[in-house]
Amino acid sequence: MAPAPQQPTPSETIITDASSENNNVTITGKIYTRVRLATKSDLSHIYQLFYQIHEYHNYTHLYKATESSLANLLFKENPLPLFYGPSVLLLEVSSTPFNEPKNTTNEGFKPILTTFDLKFPVVEGQVEEFRSKYDDKSDAYIAGYAFFYANYSCFNDKPGFYFESLYFRESYRKLGMGKLLFGTVASIAANNGFVSVEGIIAVWNKKSYDFYINMGVEIFDEFRYGKLHGENLQKYADNKGEIKEANC
Numbered sequence: 001m002a003p004a005p006q007q008p009t010p011s012e013t014i015i016t017d018a019s020s021e022n023n024n025v026t027i028t029g030k031i032y033t034r035v036r037l038a039t040k041s042d043l044s045h046i047y048q049l050f051y052q053i054h055e056y057h058n059y060t061h062l063y064k065a066t067e068s069s070l071a072n073l074l075f076k077e078n079p080l081p082l083f084y085g086p087s088v089l090l091l092e093v094s095s096t097p098f099n100e101p102k103n104t105t106n107e108g109f110k111p112i113l114t115t116f117d118l119k120f121p122v123v124e125g126q127v128e129e130f131r132s133k134y135d136d137k138s139d140a141y142i143a144g145y146a147f148f149y150a151n152y153s154c155f156n157d158k159p160g161f162y163f164e165s166l167y168f169r170e171s172y173r174k175l176g177m178g179k180l181l182f183g184t185v186a187s188i189a190a191n192n193g194f195v196s197v198e199g200i201i202a203v204w205n206k207k208s209y210d211f212y213i214n215m216g217v218e219i220f221d222e223f224r225y226g227k228l229h230g231e232n233l234q235k236y237a238d239n240k241g242e243i244k245e246a247n248c
Contacts, residue, residue, distance in 0.1 A: 025141075027121065029118060031094075034111050042090060048130075082109070084159070099137070116176060123171055146165075158193055158194065160194050179211075183215070200225055
């Protein structure tokens with residue numbers, strides 16, 4: 001996997017201008033970003049982002065999560081070691097710089113600060129819905145997330161990462177932030193002894209497919225993704241592993 005991308009070189013001629021109109025915020029020139037580990041205060045934002053990716057794939061009829069169920073999944077009172085359980089990285093944006101993170105944080109992950117030069121204005125149209133609750137910075141907004149967790153294989157003696165999904169709200173696409181977020185996950189894996197970052201690649205989505213290829217992901221065409229779920233899974237309930245109906 002490719003390492004996390006380097007911070008872009010800022011242009012000396014670009015001036016940042018953030019204006020608010022009709023409860024929208026328009027950012028031009030530069031946009032400041034912060035990648036950090038999600039906390040329980042982010043639950044409402046995570047819930048909305050997970051819904052949006054279901055909406056993007058026309059799967060809203062399958063979205064069963066609630067904020068309560070996500071809290072139980074992501075923020076248990078006795079969690080697994082860092083990055084072994086379900087982990088969410090959030091990418092926040094702002095028209096003004098973020099404060100430098102401290103050397104250590106309560107979450108065990110030092111936030112990553114980056115600056116992007118914008119080629120076109122970016123409009124934050126959901127100011128109140130996606131305003132960050134992480135600290136006292138009032139002009140920071142949640143732009144996207146990466147969701148991953150440890151997985152295991154008999155082919156390796158160490159765990160890897162299963163990269164479940166990466167998603168950005170529409171205003172923040174095509175800015176290069178996907179490389180930053182995926183590269184951060186890959187960097188965490190490489191620096192913490194994980195052997196891989198793997199997941200499902202949608203072959204119908206050429207932009208997404210090309211993105212992962214460009215990030216160094218190897219696609220294995222000889223394997224097919226299989227899923228036992230729904231009624232077919234429930235056939236196995238309470239039968240102690242015995243198959244009630246078999247055609248083989």
